[in-house]
Structure formats: C-alpha cells, structure tokens
Amino acid sequence: MPKRVDHRERREEIARALWRVVDQRGLARATLREVASEAGVSLGRLQHYFSNRTAMLTFAMDFAAERTAQRVAAGLAGLGQPAHPRDVLRVTLTEMLPLHPDARATSRMSTAYVLEALHDPALHDRARAGLRDGRAGVEGLIRQAIADGYLARDRDPAVETDLLLALTGFGTLLDLHVIEPHDALTAIDEHLDRLFSPR
Amino acid sequence: MPKRVDHRERREEIARALWRVVDQRGLARATLREVASEAGVSLGRLQHYFSNRTAMLTFAMDFAAERTAQRVAAGLAGLGQPAHPRDVLRVTLTEMLPLHPDARATSRMSTAYVLEALHDPALHDRARAGLRDGRAGVEGLIRQAIADGYLARDRDPAVETDLLLALTGFGTLLDLHVIEPHDALTAIDEHLDRLFSPR
Numbered sequence: 160m161p162k163r164v165d166h167r168e169r170r171e172e173i174a175r176a177l178w179r180v181v182d183q184r185g186l187a188r189a190t191l192r193e194v195a196s197e198a199g200v201s202l203g204r205l206q207h208y209f210s211n212r213t214a215m216l217t218f219a220m221d222f223a224a225e226r227t228a229q230r231v232a233a234g235l236a237g238l239g240q241p242a243h244p245r246d247v248l249r250v251t252l253t254e255m256l257p258l259h260p261d262a263r264a265t266s267r268m269s270t271a272y273v274l275e276a277l278h279d280p281a282l283h284d285r286a287r288a289g290l291r292d293g294r295a296g297v298e299g300l301i302r303q304a305i306a307d308g309y310l311a312r313d314r315d316p317a318v319e320t321d322l323l324l325a326l327t328g329f330g331t332l333l334d335l336h337v338i339e340p341h342d343a344l345t346a347i348d349e350h351l352d353r354l355f356s357p358r
Numbered sequence: 359m360p361k362r363v364d365h366r367e368r369r370e371e372i373a374r375a376l377w378r379v380v381d382q383r384g385l386a387r388a389t390l391r392e393v394a395s396e397a398g399v400s401l402g403r404l405q406h407y408f409s410n411r412t413a414m415l416t417f418a419m420d421f422a423a424e425r426t427a428q429r430v431a432a433g434l435a436g437l438g439q440p441a442h443p444r445d446v447l448r449v450t451l452t453e454m455l456p457l458h459p460d461a462r463a464t465s466r467m468s469t470a471y472v473l474e475a476l477h478d479p480a481l482h483d484r485a486r487a488g489l490r491d492g493r494a495g496v497e498g499l500i501r502q503a504i505a506d507g508y509l510a511r512d513r514d515p516a517v518e519t520d521l522l523l524a525l526t527g528f529g530t531l532l533d534l535h536v537i538e539p540h541d542a543l544t545a546i547d548e549h550l551d552r553l554f555s556p557r
Contacts, residue, residue, distance in 0.1 A: 183477065184477050185386075185473070185474065185476065185477040185478075186386075187384075187385075187386030188477075267476075270473065271473065273530055273534065274384070274469065274470065274473055274530070275384065276534065277384065277466075277533055277534065278382065278383050278384040278387075283534075286534060287534045287535065287536060290531065290534060290536045291536055294536060294537075315548070317541065318541075318544055318545050318548050321528070321531075321537055321541055321542070321544075321545040322545050322548065322549060324527070324531065325524045325525050325527045325528055325545065326524050326527070327527060328523070328524045328525070328526060328527020328528075329520070329524055329527075331472055331473070332489065332520075332523065334476055335472065335475065335476065335482075335485060335486045335489060336486065337486060337489045337490055337493060338493075338520055342516065342517075342520055343520070345517055345520075346517050346520040346521050346524070349514070349517050349521065350521060353552060
C-alpha cells in the first residue's frame with residue numbers, strides 16, 4: 160500500500176515540524192499556519208493531512224510517545240539478558256529526559272501537550288490516559304521486580320512508582336540549565352541505588 | 359504613603375486576575391486585554407500599572423513566589439522550635455505543590471512562567487535565576503542538616519537537593535489527577551524518611 164505509507168510519512172514530517180516549532184517558540188505559537196510554514200508546505204496541503212489543530216497536536220504527541228518507546232526499546236535491547244530491573248528503569252527514565260536532541264524534542268512536545276491539556280477539554284482525557292498508562296507500566300516493572308526478588312517485599316509499589324515518576328521533573332531544570340545532564344544522571348543513579356539496596 | 363500602597367494593591371489585584379486566567383485558560387491566553395477583562399478594569403487602566411505583557415508576567419510571577427514564601431513561613435512558624443530539618447523540608451516542598459487553592463494558583467503560574475521562559479529571552483534569565491535561588495536555598499538546608507548531625511556526613515548535598523527538587527514534578531500529575539494529594543504526601547514522606555534514616 161504505497162499510498163498509505165506515503166500518507167503516514169507526510170504526517171510524520173509535519174509532526175517533526177511541529178516539534179521544532181514547540182522547541183523553538185512554544186506550543187502557543189504552533190498554529191496550523193506556523194507549522195505549514197516550518198514544514199515547507201501550503202496551509203491547504205497541511206489541512207489535507209490534519210483537518211484541525213487538535214488532530215495535528217494529538218498525532219504529534221502520539222508520534223513523540225512512539226519515538227520515545229522506540230528509543231527505550233533500543234536501549235533495552237542493548238542490555239544483557241535477562242536485564243536487571245535497575246537497568247530497565249534507568250533506560251526508561253533517561254529516555255524521557257532531554258539528554259540528547261531526539262529526546263529533547265519529544266520531551267518538550269510532551270511537557271507542552273500536558274500543560275495545554277489542563278485548559279483544553281479535547282486534549283485533557285487523552286493526556287491523562289497517556290500519563291496513567293505510563294505510570295501503570297512503571298508500576299508493573301516494580302511489582303515484577305518485587306516478585307522476582309530484586310526488590311524488598313515491603314516496598315510499596317505505588318509509592319516507589321510515584322517517586323520514580325517524580326524524577327521526570329528534571330526535564331525543565333535541564334532545559335533551563337539549572338542542573339546539567341551529569342547532575343540528573345547522578346541523582347537518578349543514587350535514587351535507584353537506594354531503591355535496590357536491601358533495607 | 360497611601361498613594362503608593364494603593365498602587366501596589368492595584369498591581370496585586372491585577373496579578374491575581376492573571377493567575378485566574380492562567381489557571382483557567384493557560385498563559386498563552388493571558389494577554390493584557392484578557393487580564394484587564396478578568397480584573398474588571400479597562401485596558402488603558404491596566405496599562406497604567408503595567409506598560410507591557412512582560413512587566414505584568416514578571417510582577418505576577420514575583421508576587422506568586424512571594425505568596426509561596428509567606429505560606430512556607432507561616433507553616434514553619436507552626437513547627438516546634440528548634441524545628442527538625444525534615445519538617446522544614448516537608449513544609450517547603452508541600453507548599454510548592456497544588457494541594458490547596460492558593461498553592462494551586464501560584465504553582466500553575468510558576469509552571470507556566472518557566473515553560474514560557476524557554477522561548478522568551480525577556481523571561482529566560484529571570485526564570486533561571488529564580489529556580490537557581492530556590493535550589494540554593496534547599497541545598498543550604500541540606501548542608502546545615504549535615505553540619506547539625508541530622509543527616510549522615512556521607513550524603514552528597516547537591517544530589518540530595520536535586521532529588522528533593524524532583525518531587526515538585528508531582529505538580530502536573532496532581533493537576534491532571536494522575537495521582538491524588540494523599541499519594542504525593544505519602545511519597546514525599548517516604549523520601550524524607552529514607553533521607554533522614556541512618557545508613
């Protein structure tokens with residue numbers, strides 16, 4: 160189905176143009192017109208792929224989540240098998256932070272989307288569902304690590320999950336150079352060491 | 359100086375109107391015109407107090423930081439003297455999270471300002487300096503707690519500071535009801551217990 164593949168590719172190119180606008184000028188500036196200009200297509204052409212701004216944002220957000228999942232999968236494939244859950248959590252967390260250009264684009268898109276979702280009912284439920292799914296995925300890893308004896312049985316999986324998710328808060332501190340990548344990685348390692356140490 | 363006091367009061371009323379616009383519709387919608395309408399004053403009257411949007415945002419952000427500091431001070435005044443550094447850190451962290459209406463207004467203002475600062479050179483240095491000052495304040499508390507023997511001497515003050523600051527990342531998760539206030543408080547208490555436990 161070459162036509163379908165082409166359609167998908169054009170949509171991904173437009174999504175990447177949107178990421179660039181968000182990265183450089185913020186989501187408020189990401190109108191259909193601005194994104195068409197950044198992607199080098201006419202507004203009419205862009206509207207052929209996305210009928211409105213919400214459809215474009217939602218696709219760009221889903222594509223960012225997909226790219227992040229692919230980077231996590233690539234990182235996990237590089238670990239020894241069976242992978243230690245500490246390493247799995249480290250790869251997952253670090254790929255969510257703006258520590259290299261591709262991760263920076265997807266993390267900015269994600270932060271901006273969640274902020275806009277607070278005020279946009281069309282995005283709200285989807286943003287919430289995405290964050291809840293991500294949270295459930297991390298909690299699944301923690302529960303498995305307890306079941307497999309990597310983590311002490313008296314660890315509360317929900318609390319440990321929330322403490323790990325909080326570490327994604329380093330994103331803005333990194334973006335504004337309040338902390339540097341080395342600081343974020345050191346803090347994540349210290350947290351993971353503490354989590355996996357026997358009590 | 360009744361005239362000066364009046365000037366300051368009018369500016370604070372306008373700042374609160376801006377907080378409401380940010381809370382309900384997002385910072386992108388917070389134009390001088392929208393805020394004037396929310397504050398129930400004419401655009402000309404608003405411009406008498408703030409000559410442009412940047413001046414208005416900066417005052418509203420400084421006022422939010424000041425209100426947060428006042429809430430922290432009130433919380434600290436309620437602790438026994440001398441206060442345990444664990445309690446000082448708990449009050450400081452929880453007042454930065456949207457756990458009650460006043461804290462929600464200031465935390466939303468703060469998050470939106472920092473996001474806008476990524477793309478606005480007029481706000482960038484100020485936002486960065488504000489976050490760095492806040493970070494330095496928390497690191498000062500940690501260093502003092504080590505010096506006073508409340509924390510093990512082998513704790514790295516910079517790493518512990520970053521791990522505490524990460525907990526402010528619960529803000530968005532709370533705003534979108536991915537976690538509830540009780541979850542955030544339980545996670546903060548677990549982190550503080552771990553920090554203050556002997557190793």
